[in-house]
Amino acid sequence: MKTMTGLDRLVASGFETLKGRRVGLLVHPASVDASLRHGLDLFRDHTQVTALFGPQHGILGQTQDNMIEWEGYRDARTGVPVFSLYGEHRKPTADMLKDVDVLVIDLQDVGARYYTFVWTMLLCLEACSEAGVAVMVLDRPNPLGGVVTEGNILDTDYRSFVGLAPIPMRHGMTCAELARLFVHWRELDVDLEIIWAEGWSRGQDFEATGLPWVLPSPNMPTTDTAFVYPGGCLLEGTMLSEGRGTTRPFELFGAPYVDGPRLAEYLSGLNLPGAVFRPVDFQPTFHKFAGEVCGGVQVHVTDRSSFRSVVTYTAAISFIHKMWPDDFAWKEPPYEYEEIKLPIDILAGGESWRRDVQSGRDPLDMQDDWHSKLMNFNILTEGFRHYGG
16 A cells, blocks of 8 residues: 555645644655655645744755754745744744644654654644644654664653653654654643554555655665664764765764774674674765764664664774773763753763763663663553554
């Protein structure tokens, strides 16, 4: 059965449920239908759009990395105000919502806790609850599938814009499923309507849907990137290059002092499932070590169903920390609006992951510790999961 996103289903319905309503729209580059028509154009042509909102990287994905984004302007075609939710405001204000009856959210997530789009959604749900504005979420498949969860559960003392709720590093849910969970967790009084995807089951990754992949952010160019990202994003909390400034971010990583063949040999010797580790030299064009030759590896995922990115990248970072202690360093604050806490602790959702790495703890033992909490998370969220299979 062909997969239809929430946007595809809304288009097929002729936008019937939005007739006569003033629409606010939160979208990004991947907010496209099966014919690659952007939702912004579809909504402008078929509904009364009164406000536009952009998450991190902007509506069109025009800004790199973690830069504080453009601030408000007006849509050139309609004159409608456009508001950034990754600048002075991350949560819509009452004034931004004053001409909106329903806020429609259509965002392609990549299944990892650190990806900020779901947190923009959470803050929008809170704002709409306070303002009496309805919310419609147009759902999309989780590109990693919806079966596997990985990593630790966020310690809520470390809530940040890369984790505002106690979910795992790889959460196994869709945007709309998370929206239902967030409404329950925060006890929000909000009129939430969901247009579910159709023809997708939890066991399917993105390629199985037949849908076109559009990079939802500048450093998420392929679904291969999405599969390594739940572990690979931890590199952002170190002074290792995570491959930004190359064509394969998060798959490539390293530093000028890293011996790529040695790192690849170590990772291969762990017999981690679903991946091959190829030693590489690479030269980032921007970001960490721009213009310098770095040694490292490229992670080639050979079996997506068995590959576990969090333990794989935990093992890689642990080995580099152990072998090159005089060169290795954790990134210093600030990071994602946080001025004091270490970026790695913000990303890892607490101090325990970093302390385990620093103590030389076996990454496979760390993975065993995560298992029972992941099982509890899966049980607690079962009622919020819409899709079978």
